[in-house]
Amino acid sequence: MMRAARALPTLIRVGMVEAIAYRAEMVVWLLTTTMPLVMLGLWTSVADEAPFRAWATRDFVAYYLVALVVRNLTSNWVAWQISEEIRTGAVSGRLLRPIHPFLGYLGTHLGAVPLRAIAVAPVIVIMMWTSARGVLVTDAAHLALVAAAIVGAWLLTFGVFLCLGALGFFLDKAMGIIEVYFGVFAIMSGYLIPLALLPGWVRAIARVLPFRSMLGDPVAIAIGRVPDAGDAARLVALQWAWAIGLLALATWLWRTGVRRYEAFGG
Amino acid sequence: MRLGYYARLFAVQARASLTTAMQYRADFLVQGLTSLYWLGWNLVPLLVLYDDRATVAGWSFGAALVVMAHFVIVRGILEGAINPSLGAVVEQIRSGAFDYTLLRPADAQFLVSTARFAPWRALDVLGGVGLLIYAFVRLGHAPSPAQLGAGLVLLGAGLAVMYGLWIMIVATAFWVVRMDNLIYLLSSVFDAARWPASVFRGVWKVVFTFVIPLALMTTFPARALLGTVTWQAGIGCLVGALLVSIVARLVWRLALRSYTSASS
Amino acid sequence: MTIEVAGLSKHFRVHRRPPGLAAAVRSLWRRRYDTVKAVDDVSFTIARGERVGFLGPNGAGKTTTMKVLSGLLHPTAGAVRVEGHQPFRREPDFLRRITLVMGQKQQLLWDLPPSETYALNRAVFGVDPAQARQTIAELTELLGLAGLTDKPTRQLSLGERMKCELAAALLHRPTTLFLDEPTIGLDVAMQVTIRDFIRDYNQRHDATVLLTSHYMDDVVALCPRVIVIDGGRLIHDGDLRALVKTMLPDKLVSFTGGVPAEEVARLGEVVKAEGGRTTVRVPEARLREVVSHVLDRAGADLAVEDPPLEDVMRKLFKDKRAAAPAAPPAEPPP
Incomplete structure (x- = not known):
């Protein structure tokens, strides 16, 4: 445990160097998150004609720009990385190291965060110039909760992707699962459309799933849709609970998967 | 002679893809379910939007469905006939096997563009056609033969534009290895083509008209079917498609030249 | 002359990527480039029907030269003619006369039996069906392909795959063969099979063969003449036995x-x-x-x-290094 803790700073530093080396790819990956921008274009056109169920143009602008920032800050590609490493057998190398493989992945993807932050900075600057500025929360309690929610969203997303990646131990076509996952995520997290605008029965399903904690809730807190700080704190607590639960699930999936991998040789 | 030669080449390559697909027959079912899943998924924002409004930027629900159906069809063709081949090239460039392609006495662009198909994606196209029929049933009228013809011609032009853009992206892989991500980028921008182009304004309008002419790919063919496209606009689409095709060819040749002078 | 090379040079510009976080950040603004002389002023000619071994340490410029000769790379300087053509134009008539086999890269379609690749190559090279059948029958017999060509490539062993690769590369009956490490990773028996086949093909069709190999046995068994390059420069061209005699x-x-x-x-x-x-x-x-x-x-x-050729090479390269310490071994970019 102590050795692992000592190794982490080095792992993160290596992750940063990797991120810089692959910066062109990273920029392209960040640019592929165009969905919020397209939806932004669509909804602002609609809301310009007349507000859409109490959502004015500036609400949509704020919602989708903050969603873009949260998504890019908290996303990673560890699921693809793991399933590729399982497919090629490269994962064996990780199993031979004296630290838990998750720490290696953690280092790589934490190391990419500074570069991601630099990449989304322009979005935040642009947002300050638009009508969205007036929508964002400004009081200390909410700002602190937004920060906690972004950290929580990062951990939760990391946990979910670790689970998806570890599925590669059990399934040949884990990538297909990831595609289906993305479809569910996009609707149930509020990435495609704000959860508040979805039909009641969809919202009821979304309420019991972890996806809204990955994106929709942090965004809602940031754009003042959760005015009571107590309510917001409860959402963050729920989010962290999900994060811990999914990281635990990922650890279990990984352990079971590795046992299977060792038995069948992948 | 040349045409016959290339027709034979095409047949051989298509047969190889089909034979490969037959080895993975279970994919047929998986692809069918996935197609249905995404078909339903695509409708979600449309349903949310039109639950509150009768028209958006002058488009009724039925008319917007026609555009959506075109999107599903074009996307199916993209995923079935264009992405697999061009993905294969990027892979070949990385592994070095592309050298073998260059040493074959046939046009390299033709060889790579027909290298791989994903036949099961035809189910996507089928789903799109089904959606199209449903949309016209809802609209309560069928397109006239002339409108149908114009729609098909403009669909062809739209596909040519898309293919041209994709070829240009692949050409960049000669300079920057691992730029297959750019294909994802273009795919994700293409997602916007599910909406009628006139819905977008401001920056989006500029990007979707001049940078990535999404309107040419889905909106104009849809409008031709709906009978709301002018002759001038139709001819404009054809000219645009021709231009993109020519530019794509030039970029490809330039990239190939740089590949053979700079790589090892 | 089938192959004429005069003053061939091929230079690459490579980005120098230094190690470490600070250096990686710095290279965002300032990129440094080095020019690598993969091939430097090399000249030789090869006559029809010759079998020539092409030797040199890793990164000596062998593969680069092969790629220039087969038309995959533009030369930076110098004149190259192969089968009467300038290779880099890649004219169909030229491509139909040559073939390049790279032991580390495959052209067979992975998920399909080799016979599908043969069908493809037959269509691509416009080989007459009757002639293709005859060629395939001949290759099947010489290489022992019977039963292999209808199994998916991914199920073949490395050696079986290499035999099928050779057949795919020779379906159009080329008269100039560029073979880059055709026996790499194969066991001794399979190496002998491939070697015998290459000699047989060379004699049957009066084909010109230029071969690189890490296995000196291949070169000794196949090539009366060797061309040796090191650091992109030609350091020996001539009879193999004479080389051995002068060196050791x-x-x-x-x-x-x-x-x-x-x-x-x-x-x-x-x-x-x-x-x-x-x-x-x-x-x-x-x-x-x-x-x-x-x-x-x-x-x-x-x-x-005779002493093993490996020893000869080691001595040759060591002497060369001692004579010209200024030229570092050049590795072409990936």
């Missing part, structure tokens, strides 16, 4: 027992002594004397061999 004029004499230990030391430098068999290195001038001496004592179990 010694012979290796080996025998079993019979000679007292103190006499062995006087015969020459002992290279190996195990299992009762002794090998000594003997200068050519003393060969006759040593052999008759050993024959007197040890009887008939005596063998005289």
Whole structure:
């Protein structure tokens, strides 16, 4: 445990160097998150004609720009990385190291965060110039909760992707699962459309799933849709609970998967 | 002679893809379910939007469905006939096997563009056609033969534009290895083509008209079917498609030249 | 002349990527480039029907030269003609006369049987069906392909795959063969099969063969002539035996027992002594004397061999380095 803790700073530093080396790819990956921008274009056109169920143009602008920032800050590609490493057998190398493989992945993807932050900075600057500025929360309690929610969203997303990646131990076509996952995520997290605008029965399903904690809730807190700080704190607590639960699930999936991998040789 | 030669080449390559697909027959079912899943998924924002409004930027629900159906069809063709081949090239460039392609006495662009198909994606196209029929049933009228013809011609032009853009992206892989991500980028921008182009304004309008002419790919063919496209606009689409095709060819040749002078 | 190369040079510009976080950040703004001379002023000619071995250490420029000759790379300078064509134009008529086989890269379609690749190549090269059938029958017999060409490529062993690769590369009956490490990773028996096949093809079709290999046995068995390059420069072109003779004029004499230990030391430098068999290195001038001496004592179990080509190469490159220390070994970019 102590050795692992000592190794982490080095792992993160290596992750940063990797991120810089692959910066062109990273920029392209960040640019592929165009969905919020397209939806932004669509909804602002609609809301310009007349507000859409109490959502004015500036609400949509704020919602989708903050969603873009949260998504890019908290996303990673560890699921693809793991399933590729399982497919090629490269994962064996990780199993031979004296630290838990998750720490290696953690280092790589934490190391990419500074570069991601630099990449989304322009979005935040642009947002300050638009009508969205007036929508964002400004009081200390909410700002602190937004920060906690972004950290929580990062951990939760990391946990979910670790689970998806570890599925590669059990399934040949884990990538297909990831595609289906993305479809569910996009609707149930509020990435495609704000959860508040979805039909009641969809919202009821979304309420019991972890996806809204990955994106929709942090965004809602940031754009003042959760005015009571107590309510917001409860959402963050729920989010962290999900994060811990999914990281635990990922650890279990990984352990079971590795046992299977060792038995069948992948 | 040349045409016959290339027709034979095409047949051989298509047969190889089909034979490969037959080895993975279970994919047929998986692809069918996935197609249905995404078909339903695509409708979600449309349903949310039109639950509150009768028209958006002058488009009724039925008319917007026609555009959506075109999107599903074009996307199916993209995923079935264009992405697999061009993905294969990027892979070949990385592994070095592309050298073998260059040493074959046939046009390299033709060889790579027909290298791989994903036949099961035809189910996507089928789903799109089904959606199209449903949309016209809802609209309560069928397109006239002339409108149908114009729609098909403009669909062809739209596909040519898309293919041209994709070829240009692949050409960049000669300079920057691992730029297959750019294909994802273009795919994700293409997602916007599910909406009628006139819905977008401001920056989006500029990007979707001049940078990535999404309107040419889905909106104009849809409008031709709906009978709301002018002759001038139709001819404009054809000219645009021709231009993109020519530019794509030039970029490809330039990239190939740089590949053979700079790589090892 | 089938292949004419005059003053060929090929230079690459490569980005230098230094290690470390600070350096990585710095290279965001300032990129440094190095020019690598993969091939530097190389000239040679090869006549129709010759089999030539192309030797050099890793990164010497062998593959780069092969790629220029087959038309995959533009030369930076110099004149190249192969089969009467300028290779880099890649004219169909030229491509139909040559083939390039790279042991580390495959052209067979992975998920399909090799026969599908043959069908594709037949269509691509416009081979007449009757002739294709005949060629395939011939290749099947020579390479022992029976039963292999209808199994998916991914199920074939490395050796089987290489045989099928060769057949795919030769379906259009090229008259110039560029073979880059065609036997890499294969076991000895398979190497011999491939080697015999290449010689047979060369004789049957009067084909010109340029071969690189890490296995010196391939070169010794196949190539009467060798071209050696190092650091992109040509350092030897000529008869293989002459090269061996000038570089290492010694012979290796080996025998079993019979000679007292103190006499062995006087015969020459002992290279190996195990299992009762002794090998000594003997200068050519003393060969006759040593052999008759050993024959007197040890009887008939005596063998005289050239030193292994590996030793020759090692000596050649070491001498070269010593003569020109300024030229570092150049590695072309990936």
